[in-house]
Amino acid sequence: MSAGSQPTVTVVIGSNAPPERLAACLEALEPQRDGVQVLVHEGQASPTELRERFPWAQFDLAPGRLVPEHWRDGIDVATGEIVALTIAQMIPAPDWIATIRRLHATHDVVGGAIEPGRGLRLVDWGEYFCRYARDMPPFEASRNVDLAGDNAAYKRALLEGIAETYREGFWEPVSHRRLAADGVVLWHDPSLVVRQGRSAGFAAFAQQRLEHGRLYGHQRGVHFSKARNLVGVVAAPAVPALMTARVLRQVFVKGRYRVQALLALPVIVVYNTVWAYAEARGHLDLLRR
DSSP states (O other): OOTTOOOSEEEEEEEOSOHHHHHHHHHHHGGGOTTEEEEEEESSOOOHHHHHHOTTEEEEEOTTOOHHHHHHHHHHHOOSSEEEEEETTEEEOTTHHHHHHHHTTTOSEEEEEEEEOTTOOHHHHHHHHHHHGGGSSOOOOEEOSOOOTTEEEEEHHHHHHTGGGGTTOOOHHHHHHHHHHTTOOEEEEEEEEEEEOOOSOHHHHHHHHHHHHHHHHHHHHTTSOHHHHHHHHHTGGGHHHHHHHHHHHHHHHHTSSHHHHHHTHHHHHHHHHHHHHHHHHHHHHHHTO
16 A cells, blocks of 8 residues: 555455465455555464565454454454455455455445365365355355355445444354345355465364354354253254255355365364354353353
């Protein structure tokens, strides 16, 4: 961004990934950064050489925070008219910023496609399918409240209007449903592309599923009766099979990466089992109050 210029787009990167993943993300953004404010909110301090390599990015350290909390912190200090969210392991396409600007000429909230990057391991493929099967092309551009925050952009004024929904972190299911309830169209467009690079590994993603799943159970459960929370606990053993079936349905209908999905199936099942256990714990926490 030119010195003294006001950014039209703020990119908030939630970073709990290894430094090499963040470096790849920033490398992809570097040629696109004219009129762009880049905020890196990270749980572990990046090496000095990485910060010096990308002096145009602003780094903020908040140990122990989850990605949705990093996103919240970035949104709170963003100055661009448009706020784009992603994570460190995503590699934006060369036209990512230009596409955000183009789509925001006619839409207020846009989410895009997430493709697998190169050199993924089975654990990475498992993460990809668990999280992004519905964002894998091909798909038609359409309304969709279930956008992935890992590749999404919002009018900042709209986010400021629902700030109370993300005080505990920018969790898409909560904030997106509030936006939709307010009449905002959330647009899912395959022309806005990022690629998922390698993850921090099996243990890191499993731990993330534990943390996110339990908080998701809390977020849903506070609106439920005790009986409905009990159902959330009792029905948990069936959830991994349902989640895995949804993933495989998406993969086989779209006709891409079927072999990788089958090879990664044990990993997918484990990740979904961890999520189901954690979500049930969230419901159980509320039953015990």
